[in-house]
Amino acid sequence: MSDWTQKTLEFMEVKEMIKYYSSSDLGKSLIDDTEPSDDWEEVSERLYITSEGIELLRLKGDVTLGGIRDIRSFVRRAEIGGLLNEAELLDIGSTIHAGRKIKAMLRQLDVEIASLPRLRGLTEQIESLEHIDTEIANSVDEQGFVRDSASSELRRVRQAIGTIRSRIQSTLNNLLRNSNTQKMLQESIITQRYDRYVIPVKAEYRGSFHGIVHDQSSSGATLFIEPEAVVQLNNQLREQELAEEREVEKILYQLTQMIAESVEPLRLNLDILAQLDFTVAKAQFARAVKAVVPKLSQDRTLVLKKARHPLIAKDTVVPIDVEMGQAHQAVIITGPNTGGKTVSLKTIGLFALMTQSGFPILAEEESQMPIYSGVFADIGDEQSIEQSLSTFSSHMTNIIRILGKIDHESLVLFDELGAGTDPTEGAALAISILEHCIGMGAAVVATTHYSELKLFAHTHSRTVNASVEFDVETLRPTYRLLIGVPGKSNAFAISKRLGLPIYLIEDAKSHISSDDNRLEEMITTLTSERKATEDARMDADRLRTEAEEMHQGLEAKLQAWEEEKAQIREKARLEARQIISNAEREADEVLKQLREWAKARPQELKEHKLIETRKRLGNAVPDLELHRSATIKKKSNEKLVVGDEVFVASLSQKGAIVEVLSDKEFQVQIGALKMKLKRGQLEKRESKPQPQQPKSTSSISRKADVRPELDLRGHLVEEAIMEIDRYLDHAVLAGYKQVHLIHGKGTGALRTGVQQFLRSHRNVKSFRLGSMGEGGSGVTVVEIQ
Known part of the structure; x- marks a missing residue:
């Protein structure tokens, strides 16, 4: 893609927007170097890793790559034997640490939740280099000073320096407090000159104050003298400071050697971190402006849903919908000036450049973009005084250059094609240029005011009309792009609204040819039909949305009812189980008591005790009245006799009638348990004589x-x-x-x-x-x- 096209479509401004979200100069540099590609595999890979960045941001909420520094020059200097200083070493350590941090973050993400193969593949290539990071952190503090702990020799030297400085300070303080000395001093302070400790002495006492003069004030009234008492101490201090410098240099050299031994891993890490920073910057840009990664179409279909130009403020930009490719190879946009034709043109071209650079575009998810071999644009007034070229000449020079480069996979954008010359000749040239581009197989979007081009688009099988909408009532454009509807001339309507006499407007209309009148009538009809269709579609969308919301609400209520029903059933089942458990426990106690009576006094077991116990046993099973199924209701009138097999719905158990207590009450044997149940609780299953069974407990005496x-x-x-x-x-x-x-x-x-x-x-x-x-x-x- 030519630099001229990128400048015309303001592609560099979009790069600057994305650079704002980059965390490092490495990422910014990579954004600057990114150029649109026409290679399918490369573009697919760029968009895929961008979509992974957006997914990573969605899962993590925020991804910071702070700490990455452009250390390429430091690494190079270490490689050729140079010595790195403390600040440069800290930048290298910070960059190594940032690499380990982003690698750990990706590893912490569950692969089942987010596979992110491209990003994981990149981060897994990052070399840990933890030993370098640790050694730098142990040797250099956050302020960029070599730590005392960096070596035992450095600690010893600095301790000696501290001791000597204390002695110097003590000696000088004694001099300052001496009454004989005080009168000679300009001020009672200790200062330094040329790394030597001195005190300010009045010039007239130079002969009385013994020491070395290192400096004097600008007036000459004050001499900065190093007293004889601290000369030797200052000499010792300087010796130790030189020893400190040598030891610090030795430590820095050792750290630099470690860097030199890991040059290749460091460079690999830098390349990966730059790519990661670039990817995260694109993802953060997408989140900030609500951009998406478009799908790539292999059949040259372009579909933009609610496309918004990124350089127009989000509260003023008007989204546009554009479709071209299979049915329509060229789109001719007409409409009033300042109505948004050029913005629509730039949006299409800019999105092509962004897509082929791997950038997300400001549109909805269903948007599709093809890959063009080149994007060529002739937009704006390029009149050149220096070259003595008119507006028409400038446009034509640019168009000639474009026609020499396009092929069947190009996207060509013409703004005001044929303008700047005689309308008849300009329209003829415009039609000829369009036919040539369409014949070459290129995709074309052009804006124009010529009615001839509207007719051309209407009659050509591969071309479609489009227009930017204009509100005659407010005399303002709406900036909406309407595909399939040619732009209508609004000169008469606007003139009428502004107060031009009607007779002048009617006279003007008489000067328009019948063909032009028919065209305007066609445009008016199409516009009104389009508006009616659009209104109907909006009503249908609204009704569909309401229906979907109502359907979802009913489904939610139904789900809630089903859950409540299941909870009630489960509660009833648990209560029934508890009732049965209590009944069985009561029955066991009764039988246990009967056995104890039988063992203790087998001959004295009285009939009334058995009857009383039997009654207690019968009462152990509560009278359960539950809703019965339709099947039970149908069979509730069938007669039950001893031996009939029955189903007890409340307990989900089968049993057998062992005694008929009345027409509405029966003794039922369920396993080892006898229960007194009412007729409504029993469903007759089968009339079957049972093995010989005792009629009642009281009969077994x-x-x-x-x-x-x-x-x-x-x-x-x-x-x-x-x-x-x-x-x-x-x-x-x-x-x-x-x-x-x-x-x-x-x-x-x-x-x-x-x-x-x-x-x-x-x-x-x-x-x-x-x-x-x-x-x-x-x-x-x-x-x-």
């Missing part, structure tokens, strides 16, 4: 009601366990001490399952296989406790 053996042959293990559990409870109440469980021999699976269950049963004291006369291994004899 004699041994005659319970047999001393239980035949389990033909049962599955699970069925047998349920039978055994019920049978042992009945056997306890009947007072049996020993019972027989007949399971048969078979495969032995039933016997194993039965005995496994008996090991943990609360009523079983012990068990064994039957003897020869008791059925052998086909019977298990259980001793009840």
Whole structure:
């Protein structure tokens, strides 16, 4: 891209904006050196790392690269054997530390959250060089002085210097306090001349005051004399100061040698840090002006959504929408002066340069930019007095230069094409130039006032009209770019609004050709239709936004209702589980009491006690009234009899009717637990006769009601366990001490399952296989406790 084009499109001003966000001269230098590229891979890489910088800034909130210094000249001097001073060494240490800091920051970011492959790849190449940074920090303090701790010799020398200075100060203070000396002094102070400690003595006492004169005042009235008493001490002090200088130089030399040995890693770090600073500067620029990284289109499609020129204040800039490429290769923009035509032209060209430099553009996310082989612009009044060129000549010279360079991948920008000469000839030349550029395959954006170019754009298949909107009511441009609508001449409307007589306006219209009148009518129709379409689209967008917001609100409410419903269900489930747990605990206590009564007085167990206990057992299960499903309601009128299989919805458990207490109340066996439930809580599943079961606890009061053996042959293990559990409870109440469980021999699976269950049963004291006369291994004899 030529420097002339960059200057015309104000590309350098955009660079200055981005440089403002750079943290170092290295980054600023890289921004200055960046030129638009026409290489697809290079531009893609530039934009990709810019998007990573924006993502990094989004995740971290702020990324500072403070501490980076341009140390290239220092490194070079160390490489050729020069000696670096304290300040230069501090800059090198600061730069090394900044590199380690940015590397650590990237490592702390979770790869799953942000992969950032380009930035991570760069930072991982940074050499730590921690030993250099540490050595510099240990040797030179923040103010740029070599530390006493830099070497043991330096510490010793500085301690000696301090001691000698104290002795000098003490000796001179004694002289100042001496009454004989005081009258000879101009002032009672200690000062220095040429690194020697002296005191100011009146000139008339030169013969009386012994010492070396080092200086005198401008009037000659005061002599600065080094007293004889401190001459030797001053000599010693100077010797130690020279020793200090030599030791400091030695330390600086050693540090410089360390730098010289790491020249290549330092240069690599500098290149990487410059790139990182450049990337972060672009990201901070994007955040400040709300810019985005455009998508690259391979089919030369340009789509700019809400594009804003970066050099226009954000509170005054008017966004524009532009599309060109596949359907339209050229755009002809017409409209009034100062209406924004040139700004639109510059925005398109400038965004092409910014994109191909890897800079973010001020537009919305859906924006796309192609890669042009060159961007060429003829914009502005380039009249040259020195070359005796008119405005037309200047434009034509520039256009000729452009036509000699363009190809099928170029972007060409013409401002006021054909202006500055006879309108008829100018329009003809403009059409010819446009046809040549379009024939070459270049993308073209041009501004004009010529009606002939409006007709050209209307009839040419690869060209589209555009205009900048003008508000006739306020006599002001709106600066909006309207693609597909040619600009209308507003001279008559403006004249009428300003008060020109109507008859003069009508007379002027009569001088316009019929073709021009038809064109103006077409423009008027198109403009009104465009405005109506735009208004309808805005209404549709508003209604769609409202509908989306309403839909989101309803979805949020539905989600809240579902969550509340789930919480209520979970609460009910937990409460039901607690109720069942309490009921089972109460039942266990009742059965335990019954067993204790049966063991203590098997012959004295009274019927009324059993009835009372049974009532307590029945009351242990609360009367639960829950909402039932439609299926339960449909079957709630079906008759239930003993043996029917039922489903208890409130407990999500199956059970069997063991006793009909009334038409609306039933005793239900659920596992080892009997519960009194109402008809509305039961859903009939299957009418199935149950194995012989006692009708009620109160009926089990004699041994005659319970047999001393239980035949389990033909049962599955699970069925047998349920039978055994019920049978042992009945056997306890009947007072049996020993019972027989007949399971048969078979495969032995039933016997194993039965005995496994008996090991943990609360009523079983012990068990064994039957003897020869008791059925052998086909019977298990259980001793009840």
